[in-house]
Amino acid sequence: MLNVLYFARLRDALGRDAERIELPAGVADVGGLLDWLRQRGDVWAAELAPGRSVRAAVNQDMARPDTPLRDGDEVAFFPPVTGG
Amino acid sequence: MLNVLYFARLRDALGRDAERIELPAGVADVGGLLDWLRQRGDVWAAELAPGRSVRAAVNQDMARPDTPLRDGDEVAFFPPVTGG
């Protein structure tokens, strides 16, 4: 299982702050998980579209599309950060 | 008359913090006044020697050897500043 978290504008738009997802067949990295989530359509396709500046973290480190995923990982998606 | 001030290490070495000097004949600028002061010899020649990094101000603005002098000016000599 993956523990998937959503923050800020993404959480508001997707209507959830977390979900548990069985690592889908054929998904090996962050980019693959994003593709899989987009196939849910509607807001998922819109909010996670390639042009939308979605950032990701795996196990609380910033990640890239080719960052590999393993069962048990904590994966987070969020907009570019705006603290400070 | 010039009002001539000395600060910090220069004041200690020269044994005075101020003096009034009648603008000497032929002295037109800060460099000229320095040459004139060096002719006093002893510590004056040593402390104001060209290699000693003496700084000058005229009327409380940083000055250079070619800064002109006029009767009534306040002229200050001091080592490079070390505040902060």
Added chain:
Amino acid sequence: MNAPTAPRPLAQGATTIRVQTEDFDVGAEIAALRAGNAKIGAVATFIGVCRDLNDGSDVSEMELEHYPGMTEKALGGIAAEARDRWDLFDILVIHRVGRILPTEQIVLVVVTSAHRGESFHACEFLMDYLKTRAPFWKKERTPEGARWVDARASDDAAADRWR
């Protein structure tokens, strides 16, 4: 990983990271860092404050969200990078989360060192990286409604200066 060694002569100072809802007292935080270390010659400080205006709209309040766990980890990593680059004594980072009103303090970064260049550079580096790599998100309440603040290209450019 290393064998035990004698204490380093200049090894005073520590990194402190706090993410909190409460406000902070700048004077007291600086005094606490400086206490007892007579080797400190320079203290560089930055305070980020909530403004009542942003991108042309009045802001009546701000809500700061973070990613508990990752935020602290990211700030600790940024501080470790600063220590790799400069010879520092203390690093203190306090970042508030939750509801913040205009004129209230948002973030405090304090860096101490022997000489001023190092604390200045480290303090600015920490702020630039914090702005682009630490998971915080701002939501502003304005007369037009609540809105998530967009990331600024200028912040990315500021962080890229240190690469």
Added chain:
Amino acid sequence: MNAPTAPRPLAQGATTIRVQTEDFDVGAEIAALRAGNAKIGAVATFIGVCRDLNDGSDVSEMELEHYPGMTEKALGGIAAEARDRWDLFDILVIHRVGRILPTEQIVLVVVTSAHRGESFHACEFLMDYLKTRAPFWKKERTPEGARWVDARASDDAAADRWR
């Protein structure tokens, strides 16, 4: 020189220069600058502190001399240059003179602005110029006797960065 105009919308803020023997309260000074200006988003602060060690010798105390009149004029000129370069609200410079002991504060520079880059840069600029252009001189008391502190080439290099 210009004809009278309407008040500038962002014209809050002032330049304050103080040369004094007394210590200063950093928290109180920052709070006083920020009071009532909800446009401030950034506060950059530098504190210079007397160390107990310099150039390899123990320092038991320091005596700071200045050139009354010219010092204030030079600091005012440095602050005006900073305002020409960056869009700032407040500039505060406090520099102590007289006898100062290790761990005591020597100088405080605080700059406020809307965005962080401007206050950071102005604060560092002010310190670099103050170190090379404001008439202050330090004399240290060490076990080897009292000595005037020599100017540092690194301070000239730091000031030259801004040319």
